[in-house]
Amino acid sequence: MKISSNFDSGSIDVLDQKTPDSIVLKLKNDNQSSNRQWFNFRVESTAGVPHSIDIVEAGNSTFPKGWSDYQVLGSYDQNNWFQVPTEYDGNTLRINHTPAFSQVNYAYYIPYTYARHKEQMATAAAADFCKHTVLGSTVKGRPLDLLTIGYDEPGKKKIWVIARQHPGETMAQWFIEGLLGQLLSSDESSRSLLNSAVFYIVPNMNPDGSVLGNHRTNAAGCNLNRHWHQPSKLDTPEVYFVRKALHEKGVDIFLDIHGDEEIPNSFIMSGNSSNALKKQADRFKRQYMDANNNFQIAQDYDSQKAAGVTVCCGSNCGGSRNKSTATDYVAHHFGCLSLLLEMPYKSVATGTEGQRSNPQNINIELGASIIKPLSDIISISREDCSERAALTSVG
Numbered sequence: 203m204k205i206s207s208n209f210d211s212g213s214i215d216v217l218d219q220k221t222p223d224s225i226v227l228k229l230k231n232d233n234q235s236s237n238r239q240w241f242n243f244r245v246e247s248t249a250g251v252p253h254s255i256d257i258v259e260a261g262n263s264t265f266p267k268g269w270s271d272y273q274v275l276g277s278y279d280q281n282n283w284f285q286v287p288t289e290y291d292g293n294t295l296r297i298n299h300t301p302a303f304s305q306v307n308y309a310y311y312i313p314y315t316y317a318r319h320k321e322q323m324a325t326a327a328a329a330d331f332c333k334h335t336v337l338g339s340t341v342k343g344r345p346l347d348l349l350t351i352g353y354d355e356p357g358k359k360k361i362w363v364i365a366r367q368h369p370g371e372t373m374a375q376w377f378i379e380g381l382l383g384q385l386l387s388s389d390e391s392s393r394s395l396l397n398s399a400v401f402y403i404v405p406n407m408n409p410d411g412s413v414l415g416n417h418r419t420n421a422a423g424c425n426l427n428r429h430w431h432q433p434s435k436l437d438t439p440e441v442y443f444v445r446k447a448l449h450e451k452g453v454d455i456f457l458d459i460h461g462d463e464e465i466p467n468s469f470i471m472s473g474n475s476s477n478a479l480k481k482q483a484d485r486f487k488r489q490y491m492d493a494n495n496n497f498q499i500a501q502d503y504d505s506q507k508a509a510g511v512t513v514c515c516g517s518n519c520g521g522s523r524n525k526s527t528a529t530d531y532v533a534h535h536f537g538c539l540s541l542l543l544e545m546p547y548k549s550v551a552t553g554t555e556g557q558r559s560n561p562q563n564i565n566i567e568l569g570a571s572i573i574k575p576l577s578d579i580i581s582i583s584r585e586d587c588s589e590r591a592a593l594t595s596v597g
C-alpha cells in the first residue's frame with residue numbers, strides 16, 4: 203500500500219500505512235503557518251478491501267467545527283467525485299471506504315489544480331473579447347493572472363471578481379469556471395451585461411498556496427484576506443498587485459469568493475456600511491436567490507451570531523474591522539457595492555459513490571447564475587443616472 207500527497211495541491215502526513223484497516227494520518231500545517239484543514243491524498247492499495255483511515259487530531263485543526271456533519275470526497279479518476287462515509291468523534295475524522303479500484307484520491311473538497319487553472323486561462327484567453335494579463339508575481343514567482351472580459355469603455359460599470367485568497371477554498375475557483383463559461387458563451391443575458399459592464403476577474407489570488415496544498419495562507423504564511431490595508435510587495439505581493447490594479451482601473455461592484463467550513467449553505471455578507479448600499483446588497487441577494495436554488499439568505503454569519511454561535515470569517519469577524527479584508531477595504535476606499543460570497547464544504551444533497559454526482563456542479567452553477575443579480579444591480583444604477591439626468595434637465 204502506498205499513500206502519497208507529493209503532487210499539485212496534495213497535503214497529508216502519513217503516520218501508519220501498514221494495513222488497510224488501520225491507516226493513520228494527520229493534517230499538515232500550511233507551509234509557513236500553523237493553519238491546517240485542507241487535505242488531498244492518493245491511496246494505492248487493493249480494490250474491494252474495506253479501508254479504515256483515521257485522520258487523528260482533526261479536532262485541533264483551524265476549523266474543528268467543520269468536521270461534524272461533514273463527508274470526505276473521493277475519486278478514482280479525479281474528474282468524478284463522490285462522498286465517502288465519514289465519522290467524527292470530536293477528535294478523529296474516520297473514513298470507512300471499500301474502494302472499487304486500486305487507486306483512489308480523498309480530499310477535503312474537490313481540488314482545483316494549478317494545471318487546471320492554466321487551462322482555464324488559456325481557454326478564456328481564446329475568446330476574442332477576453333484579454334489575459336499578468337498583474338505581477340507571487341512570493342514564489344508564479345504569475346498573478348487577470349482576465350478582462352468585455353471592453354473598458356466610457357460609461358461602463360467595472361465589476362471585479364476575485365477568488366481563492368484562501369487556497370483550500372477550491373469551490374471559489376469552480377465558481378469562476380461557471381462564471382467564465384456563462385460570460386464567454388453566446389447567452390443573451392451575458393451579452394447584454396457586457397454591453398454595460400466590463401469584468402476584471404482574478405480566478406486565483408493564491409496560486410502558490412494552491413500548489414503547496416495550503417488551506418489559508420500564501421507561501422510566506424500570510425492570510426491574504428487580512429492584509430488589504432497594507433500589503434507588502436515582499437510577503438503579500440498577491441494583494442499588493444491586485445489592489446494596485448483596482449486603484450488604476452476603478453471598481454463599481456466587487457465580489458470576493460470564498461468557502462465556509464462550518465455553515466452548510468451559500469450566503470453573502472456585505473462589506474458596506476451605508477444604508478443605500480446595504481439595501482442594494484439585500485436586493486442583490488434576493489435576486490440571486492431567485493436565480494439559484496442553492497443560494498439562500500436565512501443563514502449567514504449574522505444569523506449565527508444572533509443564535510449565539512461564535513464565528514470567525516472573512517468579513518465580519520469581530521477582530522478584523524480594520525479594513526484589512528478585501529470587502530471592507532473596497533467598501534471603504536471606493537464606496538461601492540462590496541460583497542463576500544461563501545459556499546459550503548458541508549455540501550447538501552450531493553451524490554454517493556453509486557450516483558457519481560459532482561458536488562462542484564453546484565459551485566459552477568452558482569457562478570453562472572450570478573449574471574442575473576449583477577444585471578439587475580447594473581440596471582438599477584442606470585435608472586438612478588437617468589433619474590438624475592431628468593431632474594437636471596427639469597431644474
Ligand SMILES: [Zn+2]
Nearest residue numbers: 368371460461
Ligand atoms: Zn475564505
